[in-house]
Amino acid sequence: MLITKLHDAEPDFDTRQVRLMIADQFPAWAGLPLEPVSSSGTDNVMLTLGDRLVVRLPRTAAAVPSISKEWKYPRLLGPQLPAPVPIPLAQGTSGRGYPWPWTVSGWLEGENPSPGHAYGTGLAIDLANFIRALHAADVGNEAAAGPLQSYRGGQLASRDAPTRSAIAKCAGLLDVPLVAAVWDAARDVAEGDGARVWIHTDLQPGNLLIANGRLAGVLDWGGLAIGDPAVDLIVAWNLLEGEGRTAFREAVGVDRATWERGRAWALSIGVIAYPYYVHTNPALARVSKYQIEQVVADISRTA
CATH class of the missing domain: 3.90.1200.10 (Aminoglycoside phosphotransferase (APH), C-terminal lobe)
Known part of the structure; x- marks a missing residue:
């Protein structure tokens, strides 16, 4: 399945390539179901990996520096915060035609809230x-x-x-x-x-x-x-x-x-x-x- 683009500067890549990258670099996770996540995010493509992991891949070169921040700071700030934040478990490298580093993080349960809903x-x-x-x-x-x-x-x-x-x-x-x-x-x-x-x-x-x-x-x-x-x-x-x-x-x-x-x-x-x-x-x-x-x-x- 081809990844839908949001920006002109995005490379062409698909879920098959992501599967191969996972198999190459993290063979323990090879074969786990991989499904795109419907998201309003604009900087990264997200795909669920099994039922406990999520893969994040930058869409453009401008989003690549965020990988290092997401790797370092959530694990430092997370213990000081009153709600969970995703902690990266592994960092992948370019491969199979995809040009940039990417991460695998733990999946957090929950759903996105709706604007204007009366949650109290x-x-x-x-x-x-x-x-x-x-x-x-x-x-x-x-x-x-x-x-x-x-x-x-x-x-x-x-x-x-x-x-x-x-x-x-x-x-x-x-x-x-x-x-x-x-x-x-x-x-x-x-x-x-x-x-x-x-x-x-x-x-x-x-x-x-x-x-x-x-x-x-x-x-x-x-x-x-x-x-x-x-x-x-x-x-x-x-x-x-x-x-x-x-x-x-x-x-x-x-x-x-x-x-x-x-x-x-x-x-x-x-x-x-x-x-x-x-x-x-x-x-x-x-x-x-x-x-x-x-x-x-x-x-x-x-x-």
């Missing part, structure tokens, strides 16, 4: 507690540079030009003048005070697992960085609804400027993703549209 306050508080624990984890001697420097989590002002460009691309999809006016209001907020913490950078429904309405796991640590804690607040608008968002804000305990920067990040991320993925990744497009609508409604209520 339990999930919202779980998310707030997870974020507080991540942001409180010691960064040690790590610096916000190299692989730990992200295009998310820096100065919000740097998002202005790409956000405005993306809003223009939403013509025919969204009310462009309204969204542009909301972006003007959203970005008019104080920048952070320079404090830098561990940030996941992509807390959205496709990277979260729930069980019985509570947080059961946080996936995809390839975007892990050191930066502005506001960027992890995007989950308030890409997943939660009114009651949950209120409970989340109270539990996460950030000041007003940080909260409003998080809202601006949610709008920027949403409008950049929406036109790019509207035809190729319907799950992520739905999340992006929801977060745009939530920020627009939120700011319109307070205007």
Whole structure:
């Protein structure tokens, strides 16, 4: 089965090649069932291997540096966090026509939550507690540079030009003048005070697992960085609804400027993703549209 592409820069490869790579490099797992995972993720292809493992393969060269981060940091941060994170068990190398390193991790049970579903306050508080624990984890001697420097989590002002460009691309999809006016209001907020913490950078429904309405796991640590804690607040608008968002804000305990920067990040991320993925990744497009609508409604209520 050919792997469906999301980006022009992706190589052609299929599940047969992945089976051969596993057999070549990890013969103990040869012969286990291998099935593509339906995911809103954009950087990696994921396939289940048996019923306890998952294979992750970068889609583009730009995603390759995340392999080293996912190998090192989740095993260090995981014990400090109140919900499970995937820990890589093995790292593969290029082969059989596939050009980059890849990983095999343990499979975490759960399902992705749905944007706007009324889960009550339990999930919202779980998310707030997870974020507080991540942001409180010691960064040690790590610096916000190299692989730990992200295009998310820096100065919000740097998002202005790409956000405005993306809003223009939403013509025919969204009310462009309204969204542009909301972006003007959203970005008019104080920048952070320079404090830098561990940030996941992509807390959205496709990277979260729930069980019985509570947080059961946080996936995809390839975007892990050191930066502005506001960027992890995007989950308030890409997943939660009114009651949950209120409970989340109270539990996460950030000041007003940080909260409003998080809202601006949610709008920027949403409008950049929406036109790019509207035809190729319907799950992520739905999340992006929801977060745009939530920020627009939120700011319109307070205007």
